[in-house]
Every structure is written in structure tokens, then in C-alpha cells.
Amino acid sequence: MAPFDAVSALIGGGLIGLAAVLLMLLNGxxxxxxxILGEALTGDDRGWRLAFLIGLIAAPLLLxxxxxxxxxxxxxxxxxxxxxxxxxxxxGTRLGGGCTSxxxxxxxxxxxxxxxxxxxxxxxxxxxVLAVMRHGLGG
Amino acid sequence: xxxxxxxxxxxxxxxxGLAISGMTQPTKVLGFLDVLGLKSGTWDPTLAFVMxxxxxxxxxxYLLARRRDRPxxxxxAAWPKKADIDRPxxxGAVLFGIGWGLVGLCPGPAIANLTTxxxxxxxxxxxxxxxxxxxxxxRSSRAVDSMGRWARIR
Numbered sequence: 001m002a003p004f005d006a007v008s009a010l011i012g013g014g015l016i017g018l019a020a021v022l023l024m025l026l027n028g029x030x031x032x033x034x035x036i037l038g039e040a041l042t043g044d045d046r047g048w049r050l051a052f053l054i055g056l057i058a059a060p061l062l063l064x065x066x067x068x069x070x071x072x073x074x075x076x077x078x079x080x081x082x083x084x085x086x087x088x089x090x091x092g093t094r095l096g097g098g099c100t101s102x103x104x105x106x107x108x109x110x111x112x113x114x115x116x117x118x119x120x121x122x123x124x125x126x127x128x129v130l131a132v133m134r135h136g137l138g139g
Numbered sequence: 140x141x142x143x144x145x146x147x148x149x150x151x152x153x154x155x156g157l158a159i160s161g162m163t164q165p166t167k168v169l170g171f172l173d174v175l176g177l178k179s180g181t182w183d184p185t186l187a188f189v190m191x192x193x194x195x196x197x198x199x200x201y202l203l204a205r206r207r208d209r210p211x212x213x214x215x216a217a218w219p220k221k222a223d224i225d226r227p228x229x230x231g232a233v234l235f236g237i238g239w240g241l242v243g244l245c246p247g248p249a250i251a252n253l254t255t256x257x258x259x260x261x262x263x264x265x266x267x268x269x270x271x272x273x274x275x276x277x278r279s280s281r282a283v284d285s286m287g288r289w290a291r292i293r
Contacts, residue, residue, distance in 0.1 A: 002161055002167070004185055005185075009188035010188050010191065011159055012157065012160020012162065012192065013190060013191060014156070016152075016153055016193040018152055019153035020201075022145065022152065024201060024210065025204050025207070026142065026149075027142045027146060028215055029146075030218075034246045037267075037271065038275070042272065051143045051146040051147040053150060054150065056250050057254060059157075062151070068158070070252065071163075071164055073163060073165055073244075073255060075257060076259070083262055086242075088234050088237050089263075090246075091231075092232070093231065093235045095230060095274055096228050096234075099235060101245075108190075109194055110205075114219075114221060117229070121232035121236065126240030127174050131175055134173055135175050
């Protein structure tokens with residue numbers, strides 16, 4: 001695993017924030033990835049949503065072209081866990097109206113109590129899952 | 140058409156941010172979520188720094204956007220209107236948190252990882268899309284029953 005690098009983390013985070021601000025200033029839209037994907041799957045006004053998703057998919061390719069390819073992501077060996085987690089993330093983010101980007105960045109940036117609560121709940125839940133899975137606590 | 144191009148650029152910058160910060164690597168995310176790693180010295184603070192960097196730009200940027208009458212390329216700004224902390228919000232956050240903790244992937248990094256062509260990433264993204272469609276299907280079938288409890292608390 002790559003060591004902790006505060007500068008890369010802050011710069012990368014700043015770019016995520018910049019992307020969110022641009023999408024609001026230009027298009028008047030929230031840069032919440034689960035909402036954008038969910039609405040691209042079922043809603044109307046798909047054009048800008050698909051364009052955003054294409055940008056998100058293409059960015060690592062461009063970084064690869066300048067010599068900074070994405071490392072192959074570590075994933076659990078069990079396909080059952082991968083698929084169960086994907087279903088939970090898809091269903092949960094749409095039910096809760098947002099994910100790490102929509103609630104965690106865009107919502108907290110505008111000090112939405114709803115988003116602050118959602119972010120605390122999903123981070124705390126995920127921490128609980130890790131505590132049980134890695135350390136066998138709480139059963 | 141300009142708004143589609145703007146969304147493409149925003150998506151690109153978002154993807155650069157995820158890749159540069161290391162958030163496309165699930166082990167970095169899990170390293171943050173594993174708070175018991177604080178004891179063993181394996182805890183990874185990266186996610187917190189990414190959030191700080193993102194909020195340091197997004198918070199003042201949103202203040203600026205709020206003061207403008209309208210976006211440059213659209214008639215109105217679609218600021219979220221919901222304000223209540225209701226059961227769908229909490230239940231959704233818990234379900235998402237379980238899935239996130241299991242694998243260390245949330246929607247943005249999962250999609251940004253698609254070009255690694257990892258079979259597990261592709262399976263995750265398909266399952267995520269199915270989960271989203273399942274919610275829409277469930278909601279539309281619930282909406283028919285307007286006297287239902289779920290419909291009321293929504």
C-alpha cells in the first residue's frame with residue numbers, strides 16, 4: 001500500500017472540490033456521483049450526466065498517458081462479497097440521497113444538517129463493519 | 140451543448156482528484172475506516188485530508204455560487220431542497236456504510252476504476268447499478284400505495 005502523503009491527499013481533494021464548484025457555477029448541479037449515475041440510469045436530462053461519468057472514467061486513462069497509471073485496485077477475493085457490497089452501495093446511496101461526494105463533500109460544503117448526519121452515519125457504520133471484519137469485535 | 144462539455148470537464152477534474160489523492164485504491168479507504176489501526180499504528184489518515192482539501196475549495200466556491208443569480212450555462216441552480224433528517228436518509232446511510240466498509244469502494248472511485256478492467260470492479264459497478272435500479276423500482280411500486288407507512292414518512 002502506498003504510504004500516507006498529505007500533499008497528494010490535499011491536492012487531490014482540492015481538485016474534487018474544484019470539480020464540484022465548477023459544476024455548480026456552470027451547470028447549477030450538485031456533483032454527487034450516486035445521484036448522477038442513478039439519474040443517468042433512469043431519469044431524463046441524461047446528456048450532462050453521461051458526460052460527467054465519461055470524464056470520471058477517462059481521467060485515469062489520461063493520467064496513465066502521462067506516466068501515472070492507476071494502480072490495480074485491491075479487491076476482496078470473494079465475488080459474493082463484491083456483489084453484495086455493490087448492491088448495498090447502489091441501493092443505500094439512492095435511498096439516502098447521496099454518497100461520499102454528494103453528502104460528504106457537496107452537502108457538508110453548504111453546511112446541510114442532512115448531509116452532515118448522513119456522512120457521520122455512513123462513516124461510523126463503515127468503521128463498525130471494519131472493526132467486526134478485521135478485529136472480530138461486537139459480533 | 141456547452142453544459143455537456145462543462146460536465147465532461149468537471150468529471151475529468153473529479154477523476155484526477157480521486158486518482159491523485161489515492162482514493163481509487165480501496166486499501167487507502169479501508170485504512171482510514173479501520174480506526175482500530177490507530178492502536179497498531181496502521182491507521183491511514185488520507186481520506187480525512189482529501190475531505191479537508193475538497194471542503195476548503197468547495198465551501199467558499201459554493202458561497203460564491205449562492206450569491207450569483209443563476210449558473211452560467213443553465214437557467215436555474217438545482218440546490219437540494221430537502222432539509223429533514225428522515226428514515227430513508229438514515230437507513231440509506233447505514234446500508235451504504237455497510238457496503239463501503241465491506242470493500243472500500245464508494246460510487247466515484249468504483250466508476251473511476253473501470254478502465255483498470257478488473258473483473259471485480261466491473262462486477263461491483265454492475266451490482267451498484269442494479270441496486271440503484273432496484274431502489275427506483277421499489278419506490279415506484281411503493282408510491283402507488285399512497286396510504287403506505289413508507290410513503291407517509293417520506
